[in-house]
Amino acid sequence: MSQKTEENPTAELAPGVVIPLIGLGTWPMTGEEAADAVARAIGNGYRHIDTAENYCNEEAVGEGIRRSGIARRELFLTTKFNKQWHGTTGVREAFGAATRRLGTEYLDLFLIHWPNPAHDRFVEAAEGLTRLAEEGLIRCWGVSNFKPAHLRELQSAGLEAPVNQVQIDPEHQQLDQLAFHREHNIATAAYSPLGRNGGFLSAPAVTAPAAQYGKTPAQVVLRWRVQSGRVAIPKSADDRRQRENLDVFDFALTEAEMAGIDALDTGAPPRLDSDEFGH
Template structure:
């Protein structure tokens, strides 16, 4: 396998660019899925308290015999734990389930603006970083105005904003904001929840490179400099999704995929409406 690329966060720490997402993976299934991924070469696993599979993720990592310190683990704070005190308790519960003393990255899962507490919650995450229980901190599903408020209120810039991003919903304006402020963009649902796998443009590019459409789309994220966390529970697809480091897309490929962007392409909820 070619050497895997990494991304340097604004706090100086390094994060693998490609990882495994485990959304909708049952806890009982998470251990073998994570073990398969780690054995295939993945070094980042992305979970969340609301996924209810942190225990399985921890068991999967331990089963490989590879030190946990070599696997970058991300988890997330759920919406019902916003505030100044609840995040610390929630992180302790996550660490207990994972069987870890600290996570590499702790994210506010959604801004939940109707609750009006995401800035207060961000201050709590800053405190958790200072304790060492969260080595890096960031957010997920935040808009540019919400990010600007965090930065203006605290002076601390999130290391990562994990957002829905795929060829049909490319988030160019938000990516530009991230780049201007030193925030890593990490893509969830990078394959468009399977809706892109028979797209004729992507199918044609896949034939050109003798690759699968999923590999083409993952390579597109990598070539844009994005973090990407494709989800799969199928062993051969887990291995297939990481076999993307020995080729690159050319300018014509990138231009054709850029043309697939659609302002109506969002599949998940809008962050302003999800509470």
């Protein structure tokens, strides 16, 4: 049987900084599509919006927030910056540019989008982020697409990333990555949580619970995600799907059902190798 679960659960990233476990992904939406989707998502109950410099939609996301009429303090806003800003001073410039585009004075979460190890400046970028956090310009900092080796470099410099946003879905679970996060108390945020081709949505391990609880396969996968304590950032511009993506807190999967979805892992690496790809 399903059981009633906590509504709108959050994860703590730092003292006093909590992130809603379901957020709205905005890539690859731009322009009016992005502004409209963000405004409607907020109206549909979203309080966590995710964007990035490289998505070329920060202005549109900011416009969508303004259209929604919601107070800025009611939202958790994440964005990310590119490698050209890596370095202690560049991060401050990236922050200024991002907040101008978004029309906000502060960020809830500011991420290094890719480590770009060949560029070899992500440690300096993280140092710059910690200074912004100390000054109260950002509430929390983090990284995206960092492998354990990259995270260890940060640790060697005395830097502990509170959160890492990576590609995680039932077929790409990156078990070594997740184990490292658990060991070092790093929160996991998953982009593309429903995959690119959605093939696993038709797996019996997903469709059987969906039928049992009267949910869609996508809702079951998102429930698996948040029940594991991980943040999920699905993208949708459709009102019905936006509402469905948030409607995953009134049932719980059994241990056997969780294990069944866990077993869908193929061991395949993420779509892009962060030792080679980055911007």
